[in-house]
Structures are given as C-alpha cells and as structure tokens.
Amino acid sequence: MGFQTVKFYQTGTFTVGNRLLAPDERSVQADENRSNSINSGHRACQGCGEALGARYAIDAAMAESNGQLIAANATGCLEVFSTPYPESSWQLPWIHSLFGNAPAVATGIAAAMKVKGRHEVRVVAQGGDGGTTDIGFGCLSGMFERNDDVLYICYDNEAYMNTGVQRSSATPPAARTATTMPVGSEPGNVFGQGKNVPEIAMAHNIPYVATATVADLRDLEYKVRKAMRLHGARYIQIFVPCPLGWGTASHDTIRMARLAKETGMFPVFEAEHGEVTGVVKIRHKVAIEEYLKPQKRFAHLFGKHAHPETIARLQAIADRNIRKYGLLDEGGNQDV
Amino acid sequence: MSKPFAITLKPGTSLANLTGTWRSERPVYLDRLPPCNNACPAGENIQGWLFHAESGDYEQAWRVLTESNPMPAVMGRVCYHPCENSCNRAQLDSAVGINSVERFLGDEAIKLGWKFAAPATTSGKKVLVVGAGPSGLSAAYHLARLGHQVEIQEAGPLSGGMMRFGIPKYRLPREVLDAEVQRILDLGVTLKLNTKVARIEQSMKEGNFDAAFLAVGAHIGKRTFIPAGDATKIVDAVSVLRSMEGEDKPMLGRRVVIYGGGNTAIDVARTAKRLGATEAIIVYRRTRDKMPAHDFEVEEALQEGVMIKWLSTIKQAGEGEITVEKMQLDDKGYPQPTGEYETLAADSVVLALGQDVDLSLLEGVPGLELKDGTVQVSSNMMTGHPGIFAGGDMVPSERTVTVAIGHGKKAARNIDAWLRGTVHQAEAKHELAEFQNLNTWYYSDAHQTVRPMLDIIRRQTSFDEVQGGLDETNALFEARRCLSCGNCFECDNCYGVCPDNAVIKLGPGKRFEFKYDYCKGCGLCVAECPCGAIKMVAEET
Numbered sequence: 001m002g003f004q005t006v007k008f009y010q011t012g013t014f015t016v017g018n019r020l021l022a023p024d025e026r027s028v029q030a031d032e033n034r035s036n037s038i039n040s041g042h043r044a045c046q047g048c049g050e051a052l053g054a055r056y057a058i059d060a061a062m063a064e065s066n067g068q069l070i071a072a073n074a075t076g077c078l079e080v081f082s083t084p085y086p087e088s089s090w091q092l093p094w095i096h097s098l099f100g101n102a103p104a105v106a107t108g109i110a111a112a113m114k115v116k117g118r119h120e121v122r123v124v125a126q127g128g129d130g131g132t133t134d135i136g137f138g139c140l141s142g143m144f145e146r147n148d149d150v151l152y153i154c155y156d157n158e159a160y161m162n163t164g165v166q167r168s169s170a171t172p173p174a175a176r177t178a179t180t181m182p183v184g185s186e187p188g189n190v191f192g193q194g195k196n197v198p199e200i201a202m203a204h205n206i207p208y209v210a211t212a213t214v215a216d217l218r219d220l221e222y223k224v225r226k227a228m229r230l231h232g233a234r235y236i237q238i239f240v241p242c243p244l245g246w247g248t249a250s251h252d253t254i255r256m257a258r259l260a261k262e263t264g265m266f267p268v269f270e271a272e273h274g275e276v277t278g279v280v281k282i283r284h285k286v287a288i289e290e291y292l293k294p295q296k297r298f299a300h301l302f303g304k305h306a307h308p309e310t311i312a313r314l315q316a317i318a319d320r321n322i323r324k325y326g327l328l329d330e331g332g333n334q335d336v
Numbered sequence: 337m338s339k340p341f342a343i344t345l346k347p348g349t350s351l352a353n354l355t356g357t358w359r360s361e362r363p364v365y366l367d368r369l370p371p372c373n374n375a376c377p378a379g380e381n382i383q384g385w386l387f388h389a390e391s392g393d394y395e396q397a398w399r400v401l402t403e404s405n406p407m408p409a410v411m412g413r414v415c416y417h418p419c420e421n422s423c424n425r426a427q428l429d430s431a432v433g434i435n436s437v438e439r440f441l442g443d444e445a446i447k448l449g450w451k452f453a454a455p456a457t458t459s460g461k462k463v464l465v466v467g468a469g470p471s472g473l474s475a476a477y478h479l480a481r482l483g484h485q486v487e488i489q490e491a492g493p494l495s496g497g498m499m500r501f502g503i504p505k506y507r508l509p510r511e512v513l514d515a516e517v518q519r520i521l522d523l524g525v526t527l528k529l530n531t532k533v534a535r536i537e538q539s540m541k542e543g544n545f546d547a548a549f550l551a552v553g554a555h556i557g558k559r560t561f562i563p564a565g566d567a568t569k570i571v572d573a574v575s576v577l578r579s580m581e582g583e584d585k586p587m588l589g590r591r592v593v594i595y596g597g598g599n600t601a602i603d604v605a606r607t608a609k610r611l612g613a614t615e616a617i618i619v620y621r622r623t624r625d626k627m628p629a630h631d632f633e634v635e636e637a638l639q640e641g642v643m644i645k646w647l648s649t650i651k652q653a654g655e656g657e658i659t660v661e662k663m664q665l666d667d668k669g670y671p672q673p674t675g676e677y678e679t680l681a682a683d684s685v686v687l688a689l690g691q692d693v694d695l696s697l698l699e700g701v702p703g704l705e706l707k708d709g710t711v712q713v714s715s716n717m718m719t720g721h722p723g724i725f726a727g728g729d730m731v732p733s734e735r736t737v738t739v740a741i742g743h744g745k746k747a748a749r750n751i752d753a754w755l756r757g758t759v760h761q762a763e764a765k766h767e768l769a770e771f772q773n774l775n776t777w778y779y780s781d782a783h784q785t786v787r788p789m790l791d792i793i794r795r796q797t798s799f800d801e802v803q804g805g806l807d808e809t810n811a812l813f814e815a816r817r818c819l820s821c822g823n824c825f826e827c828d829n830c831y832g833v834c835p836d837n838a839v840i841k842l843g844p845g846k847r848f849e850f851k852y853d854y855c856k857g858c859g860l861c862v863a864e865c866p867c868g869a870i871k872m873v874a875e876e877t
C-alpha cells in the first residue's frame with residue numbers, strides 16, 4: 001500500500017509540515033536539521049523543479065541512511081548547476097563521470113563498498129531523463145538486470161534541458177522542443193514514440209520501481225525512504241517541471257506537477273518485483289487543457305490555429321493512464 | 337573542520353555564489369486581515385484564537401478571544417455570527433463553525449473556572465457605566481483591565497439588559513449569563529442594581545466620576561394605533577419578555593397574535609408556544625425574504641408550530657378576534673393595502689414593532705446631539721459632551737449584542753486615552769485576506785459540524801436550551817477547519833518548496849525568515865503558501 005494520508009489535521013499531510021502532527025509523523029523537509037543536500041548558491045534557474053526534486057529525494061535518502069550515502073551523477077543540468085569547478089552545492093560524497101555511465105559508476109561504487117565491508121554505506125545514481133532514458137539506458141538496463149545494490153533516481157523534465165531543450169524519449173507528444181518545431185500538420189513531438197522507462201524497469205522484475213512528483217512531497221519521501229530500506233536495483237522517476245524548457249512561470253513549477261498528476265498525464269504509482277502495488281489517486285480531476293495551457297511548449301495547440309484534435313489525443317493518453325492504473329476512486333475524491 | 341563522510345579535501349562551496357542578486361522581486365511575509373475578523377462587530381481576532389484551539393490549547397484560545405469579548409459563552413449562543421457569512425471556507429465547502437467553537441470555549445471556561453488576569457496597574461480614575469447590558473458590561477470589563485475604577489449603575493433588579501430581559505432562556509440559559517457577568521465583576525467592578533440614573537451630570541458629580549459610558553439600551557416598546565374594544569388585550573413584546581423573568585408569567589391566552597417581523601416577534605411567538613398557547617400567529621406586512629428576523633430563527637419557529645401570516649396588517653382588534661387586511665407589494669417592494677379583510681381568533685395581541693430609547697437621563701446636558709431618538713457619537717464613541725461616551729442600542733447602529741460589546745470595547749479604549757489626555761490610535765487595518773490569496777489545495781476536505789438540537793416536544797413545552805454545544809472532539813475538528821486566512825500557521829510549505837534553501841525555519845511559534853542572499857525570487861513560496869501570508873514585492877532598482 002502507498003503512503004497513508006493523514007485524514008484531518010487541518011492540512012493533514014498535504015503540506016510540507018504540520019505543527020499538529022506528532023514529530024515522527026512529519027516530513028524530512030519540515031526538519032530544521034534536514035541535510036540540505038544541495039545547498040544554496042547553486043545556479044539552477046528560478047523555480048527549478050529538478051533542484052527541488054533532488055533536494056527532496058537526496059535529503060530523504062540521507063535521513064534513511066543516516067548520512068552514509070554516496071551519489072553518482074550523470075551529466076545534465078543537475079550536475080552543471082550544482083558543481084561548476086571548484087564549487088559544489090553537494091553536502092555528500094558525489095561523483096560525476098560521463099553523461100551515459102552514471103548507473104555503471106554507481107554499480108562500481110556499490111561493489112567497492114561491498115568488498116570493503118562497508119555495508120552501511122548506500123549508493124544512489126541520478127540523472128536527467130535524457131541521461132536515463134536515452135544515452136545511459138544501456139548501463140541502466142544492465143544495472144537492473146544484475147540487480148546491483150543501487151537506487152537510481154531519474155529527474156524527468158521531459159527534454160534535454162541543459163543543452164537547450166532538445167527532445168528526449170521522455171518528451172510528451174505534441175510538446176515543442178528545439179528539435180521538434182511546431183510546424184506541419186502534426187506540430188510538436190510525434191505521437192506513438194518514446195519510452196516509458198518506469199514500465200521498462202518493471203519488466204526487469206527489480207525489487208522496487210516508483211514514480212513521484214515534486215507536488216507531493218510526502219509521497220516522494222515515502223518512496224525514497226522505502227527504496228532505501230530495500231537492497232538490489234531500485235528505480236524512482238520524479239516528475240520535475242522545468243520553467244525554462246516548458247515556458248512556464250517560475251512560481252508555477254509545483255502547480256504544473258500537481259496538474260500533471262491530477263489530469264492523469266503523469267501516473268503516480270509504485271511497483272514491487274514488476275507488479276503495481278499502489279497508486280496515488282487523483283484528488284480533484286481536471287481536464288488536460290488546464291495542464292497544457294500555461295505551458296508555452298504547448299502554445300501552438302491553442303489560439304488562432306488551434307489543434308483541438310491534438311488536445312483530444314493528449315486527453316486520451318491521460319484517460320488511458322487513469323484506466324490502466326485505476327487513478328480515480330469511485331466518487332473521485334480520496335479524502336473525507 | 338568536521339567533513340562529511342568520505343570527504344578529505346575541502347570542496348569549494350556554492351555558498352560563495354550569492355544568487356540573491358538575480359532577483360527582481362522579493363517575497364515578504366505579511367499578516368493579512370482574515371475576513372472573519374474583518375466582519376466581527378466585537379473586533380475579535382477569530383483566526384488568532386482558532387489557531388490556539390487547533391492545537392487543543394483551549395485556555396490560550398479563550399484568553400486571546402477575551403482580549404476583545406468577555407462573554408464567549410453568551411456570544412456562542414446569541415451572536416448572529418457575521419464572521420461565518422464572510423468566512424473564506426464557505427467558498428470551499430461550508431463556513432467554519434466559528435460560533436460553535438466560541439461557545440465551546442466559553443463553556444469550557446465556565447466549567448473549568450478560568451478567570452481574567454487582574455489589571456496590572458491602577459490609574460486612580462473613576463468611570464461611571466450606566467446600564468448593565470452587554471455594552472455596559474463590555475466597557476466595564478475593558479476599563480477595569482486598563483486599570484480604572486469602574487462602577488456600573490443599573491436601573492433593573494438584575495444585570496444583563498436585553499440578554500436577560502429580552503432574549504428568552506431557551507436560547508440563553510441564565511446560569512451562563514450569570515457566570516460570565518460574575519467573572520467581569522470579579523475584576524473589581526462595582527455593580528449597583530436598582531439604581532436608575534435620572535440625571536447623568538448629577539450622578540457623575542455625586543460619585544466624583546472622571547468620565548461616563550452610557551449604555552441604557554432601547555426599552556420602550558413602539559406602539560401603533562389599533563382601534564380596539566376594551567376586551568382585547570394589547571401588550572408590547574418587551575414587556576412580555578421582561579415579565580418572563582419575574583414571578584408572574586404573562587397571561588396571553590390560548591390564541592396569541594404577534595404583530596411585527598423582527599427577531600423579537602419570533603422570540604415572543606416561541607415563548608407563547610412554550611407557555612401553552614395553542615396558536616401563536618405572527619402577522620407581518622411584508623414577505624419572508626423581506627423579514628428582518630434571521631432565516632434560521634424563522635425556520636426554528638416554524639418547526640415549533642408558530643404560524644406566520646405574510647402580507648397582512650392588523651386593522652382592528654375586537655373581543656376574541658382581530659381583523660387583518662391583506663397587503664400587496666408594489667413595484668418598489670412596499671406593502672400596499674388591498675381592501676381584502678379576514679378575521680383571526682385572538683385572546684391577545686403582542687406588538688413587536690421595535691423599541692425606542694429612553695433618553696431622559698440626558699436632559700439638560702449641553703453639547704449633545706440627538707437624532708431619530710438616538711444619541712450621536714463621534715468615531716471615538718464620545719457624545720457631544722466631553723467625558724460622556726455612549727454605545728449599544730442607544731446610539732445609531734445595528735442593534736445586536738455583538739455590536740454592543742464592540743462599542744463597549746471601543747469606548748473603553750477611547751475613554752482610557754481621553755483620561756490620559758491622549759487620543760487612541762486604532763491600529764491600521766491590514767490588507768484583506770481574500771479567497772484568491774489562498775492555495776486551497778492543501779486543506780483537507782471537511783464539512784461543517786452540525787450542532788445538536790433539542791427534540792421538538794421539549795422545544796414546544798419547556799424553556800430548555802434548544803441548540804446544543806459541540807463536544808471536545810468535534811470542537812477541535814471544527815477549529816481545524818479554519819484556513820488561517822492571511823496568517824502563517826507554520827505548515828512549513830515555504831521552508832519546503834524553496835529550491836534554493838533560502839527560507840530559515842525559526843522554530844515553533846517563531847515562523848520563518850528569508851535568506852535574501854540566496855533567494856532568486858521564483859515566487860514558489862508565495863504560490864504554495866496555503867493561507868496567503870507571503871507576497872512578492874518589486875525590488876528597488
């Protein structure tokens with residue numbers, strides 16, 4: 001079962017903290033002494049979802065591993081904005097090698113720790129969607145297949161953001177990127193291509209696969225902490241809106257993530273050994289337009305030369321997710 | 337330097353990079369004025385006391401509440417709660433049951449014997465309060481807490497004014513009223529009963545008072561001419577209700593007609609029912625939506641079997657019956673006679689047509705301005721005569737217990753300033769916390785708790801209290817429905833959602849602070865603050 005929401009304490013577990021909850025029911029992020037794994041002064045854009053998601057995830061992993069954690073990082077925004085030589089924002093041992101080899105580097109660290117008998121030391125690998133679903137994919141699949149003791153975290157902002165918003169295999173259909181221009185009869189990214197890496201990870205029958213968003217901290221922390229209590233290959237994909245690449249306001253990052261989940265566009269679930277064991281239900285269902293409209297990458301679908309049929313196809317994708325994962329409760333609303 | 341695990345070389349830190357310079361707008365914390373507070377005639381800090389109730393600290397909640405209003409148990413029963421009508425939560429599911437939580441706190445205080453803190457200082461000044469109704473009692477309470485010596489002179493045999501001699505027991509049990517009055521007197525306030533002030537200036541001189549607050553209410557029942565035979569009993573509503581407090585209950589007969597459409601008419605009709613009337617009929621010249629009485633009161637009266645004849649006026653009263661004329665509303669909504677008549681059986685007619693103020697105690701006082709039978713006061717509650725202040729039903733305003741209590745508080749603060757030769761400066765109002773300022777995603781969905789009602793048979797036959805209170809669990813639940821509009825309730829959202837760790841959490845009760853050296857001005861904290869307690873302001877360029 002997924003993270004249990006606390007039913008009624010004013011804001012319950014919707015907010016980051018809640019003074020009405022017992023201390024052990026509070027989030028890692030609410031702690032005055034959280035590790036702040038990526039510290040202030042990093043060069044991420046205003047309102048960066050990836051910087052936020054990484055702190056949420058790594059702070060939770062640090063809390064679960066008592067600070068005995070090493071991170072291997074793929075090339076990408078997260079690496080570039082956090083660590084321009086000689087500065088770094090990271091507050092844990094952290095290594096960057098290449099764009100495509102982070103899973104292999106992490107595997108090597110885990111093996112070394114095992115040999116040295118340092119069983120308490122845990123390893124995470126992390127990268128963007130490009131680094132994960134495209135260029136690092138071979139290493140990742142190998143890491144899964146060998147069931148190496150690594151938690152791999154993919155920060156999914158749906159394109160190669162660091163080099164200027166190129167399409168990746170995680171870019172959604174119809175979204176405009178620098179390499180999928182809004183021209184022709186079917187503008188933006190194509191339909192029917194791309195990869196669903198959480199499902200591919202499940203197909204490796206690894207102990208744990210989950211998705212999460214920066215809009216639901218408590219669920220995200222629950223999943224990272226749970227993954228850290230398990231051993232073997234684990235995969236979490238975190239949905240992290242990118243104001244620059246999506247053309248959204250910097251203050252809308254969390255709202256966009258919430259809408260992606262509430263529309264069904266990004267299904268939030270967890271799976272153990274290849275089987276879905278929990279989904280986070282939609283709380284207040286919204287139509288896909290509400291999610292698309294604030295994003296400039298979908299602007300060509302609206303306005304004078306609108307593409308209602310494309311919007312309908314995107315809605316159909318969301319509806320399919322809702323059906324497939326059972327994202328709606330009878331009655332549609334999960335709290336009292 | 338103690339280095340993190342496995343780090344041997346001191347890394348350069350990104351803290352050297354002050355990203356705050358990127359910013360064109362900065363977030364700032366602020367307290368916005370919650371709409372409930374804004375609507376409260378007694379100036380209660382509702383969101384403020386709910387905050388303490390939310391954590392189960394009922395005594396602290398009660399203490400914050402009573403900084404404005406000394407009578408929460410009374411208020412939690414008789415207030416028409418304009419706060420709930422403007423509560424932002426109404427736009428989400430239903431308003432917070434502020435009134436029921438207030439009553440719970442008031443009842444807890446009585447049960448557990450909470451007392452007001454004694455005044456810290458004494459000023460050596462003496463203030464006369466005329467009338468022990470809500471306005472006079474409120475003024476006395478606030479003046480006493482400000483260190484002044486207060487004497488209340490009250491014409492009647494008991495305190496409370498219309499709270500005792502108007503509002504029926506089934507809405508306000510007298511033990512509740514007595515307990516809250518006593519707690520005010522325990523502050524050292526002197527109450528002289530059966531002491532009617534005939535001439536205010538004389539009473540002030542005799543008692544060496546430095547200032548006076550008048551709150552004599554409006555007690556003279558308005559009359560209208562109804563041609564009537566000797567046999568018909570015509571009485572006025574306030575007299576009927578007042579005699580309910582005496583030994584001899586009013587004799588109204590089996591068929592009672594009440595004339596008027598205000599709350600008083602409703603109270604008399606419901607009282608008549610309880611006294612055994614088989615028929616209690618309200619005759620009102622307009623329609624239900626035009627009735628000044630509150631809809632919930634009309635509803636409760638109808639449930640108890642009170643009947644209402646809309647669009648009717650009384651033309652004549654004869655032996656055992658009256659003649660009513662049907663009315664019709666004209667284009668402007670005024671009732672006009674139709675010439676159609678009807679007779680109704682009636683043993684008595686009760687006039688509930690409003691009350692006038694007895695201003696005789698003011699005769700000969702220079703400087704006063706009287707208008708429409710009320711005393712004019714300026715914004716500091718002072719009449720045209722220096723040192724004489726007035727409030728409640730005798731000054732022009734809405735006539736409710738809550739307004740009366742608010743007047744008492746405001747007058748006390750101004751009297752205090754006046755006695756010290758200064759002018760009271762009310763704090764500037766903060767900007768309003770509007771629904772658009774909130775991010776309601778973060779609140780759990782939860783509907784208002786319904787208060788229990790007495791069973792209908794007992795409502796028709798006894799003066800037992802009709803509406804019950806909440807118990808501890810549902811009072812806590814109800815308090816926690818508050819959205820804390822415009823005021824930080826320490827949910828940690830800003831501290832959590834900042835991608836730049838630019839928010840410092842200062843610890844319980846101390847809220848948060850921005851690290852402007854690193855805040856890039858993305859505005860996520862503002863967007864994700866549930867209660868609208870942060871806003872963006874442009875950086876000076």
Ligand SMILES: Cc1cc2nc3c(=O)[nH]c(=O)nc-3n(C[C@H](O)[C@H](O)[C@H](O)COP(=O)(O)OP(=O)(O)OC[C@H]3O[C@@H](n4cnc5c(N)ncnc54)[C@H](O)[C@@H]3O)c2cc1C
Binds near residue numbers: 492496552
């Ligand atoms: C039947 C009825 C029901 C009501 N129900 C509600 C309700 O549910 N909720 C609500 O908010 N409001 C209600 N009201 C209105 C509310 O009771 C009044 O607005 C409020 O009591 C006014 O307070 P006050 O202090 O100005 O005057 P009062 O409460 O009228 O008190 C004035 C006091 O001054 C005394 N006094 C008068 N003259 C002198 C004198 N010369 N010397 C000394 N003492 C004097 C009187 O004896 C009295 O005790 C109701 C009113 C009536 C009549």
Ligand SMILES: Cc1ncc(C[n+]2csc(CCOP(=O)(O)OP(=O)(O)O)c2C)c(N)n1
Binds near residue numbers: 076128161163
């Ligand atoms: C082998 C190789 N190819 C290309 C690059 C250039 N490059 C650096 S970061 C990046 C994009 C990263 O995209 P993604 O992994 O999605 O991470 P994001 O920046 O979006 O967080 C690219 C193409 C590189 N560093 N190495």
Ligand code: SF4
Binds near residue numbers: 370372817819
């Ligand atoms: S939700 Fe709370 S603060 Fe907001 S108006 Fe209602 S009672 Fe007042």
Ligand SMILES: [Mg+2]
Binds near residue numbers: 130159160
């Ligand atoms: Mg990316």
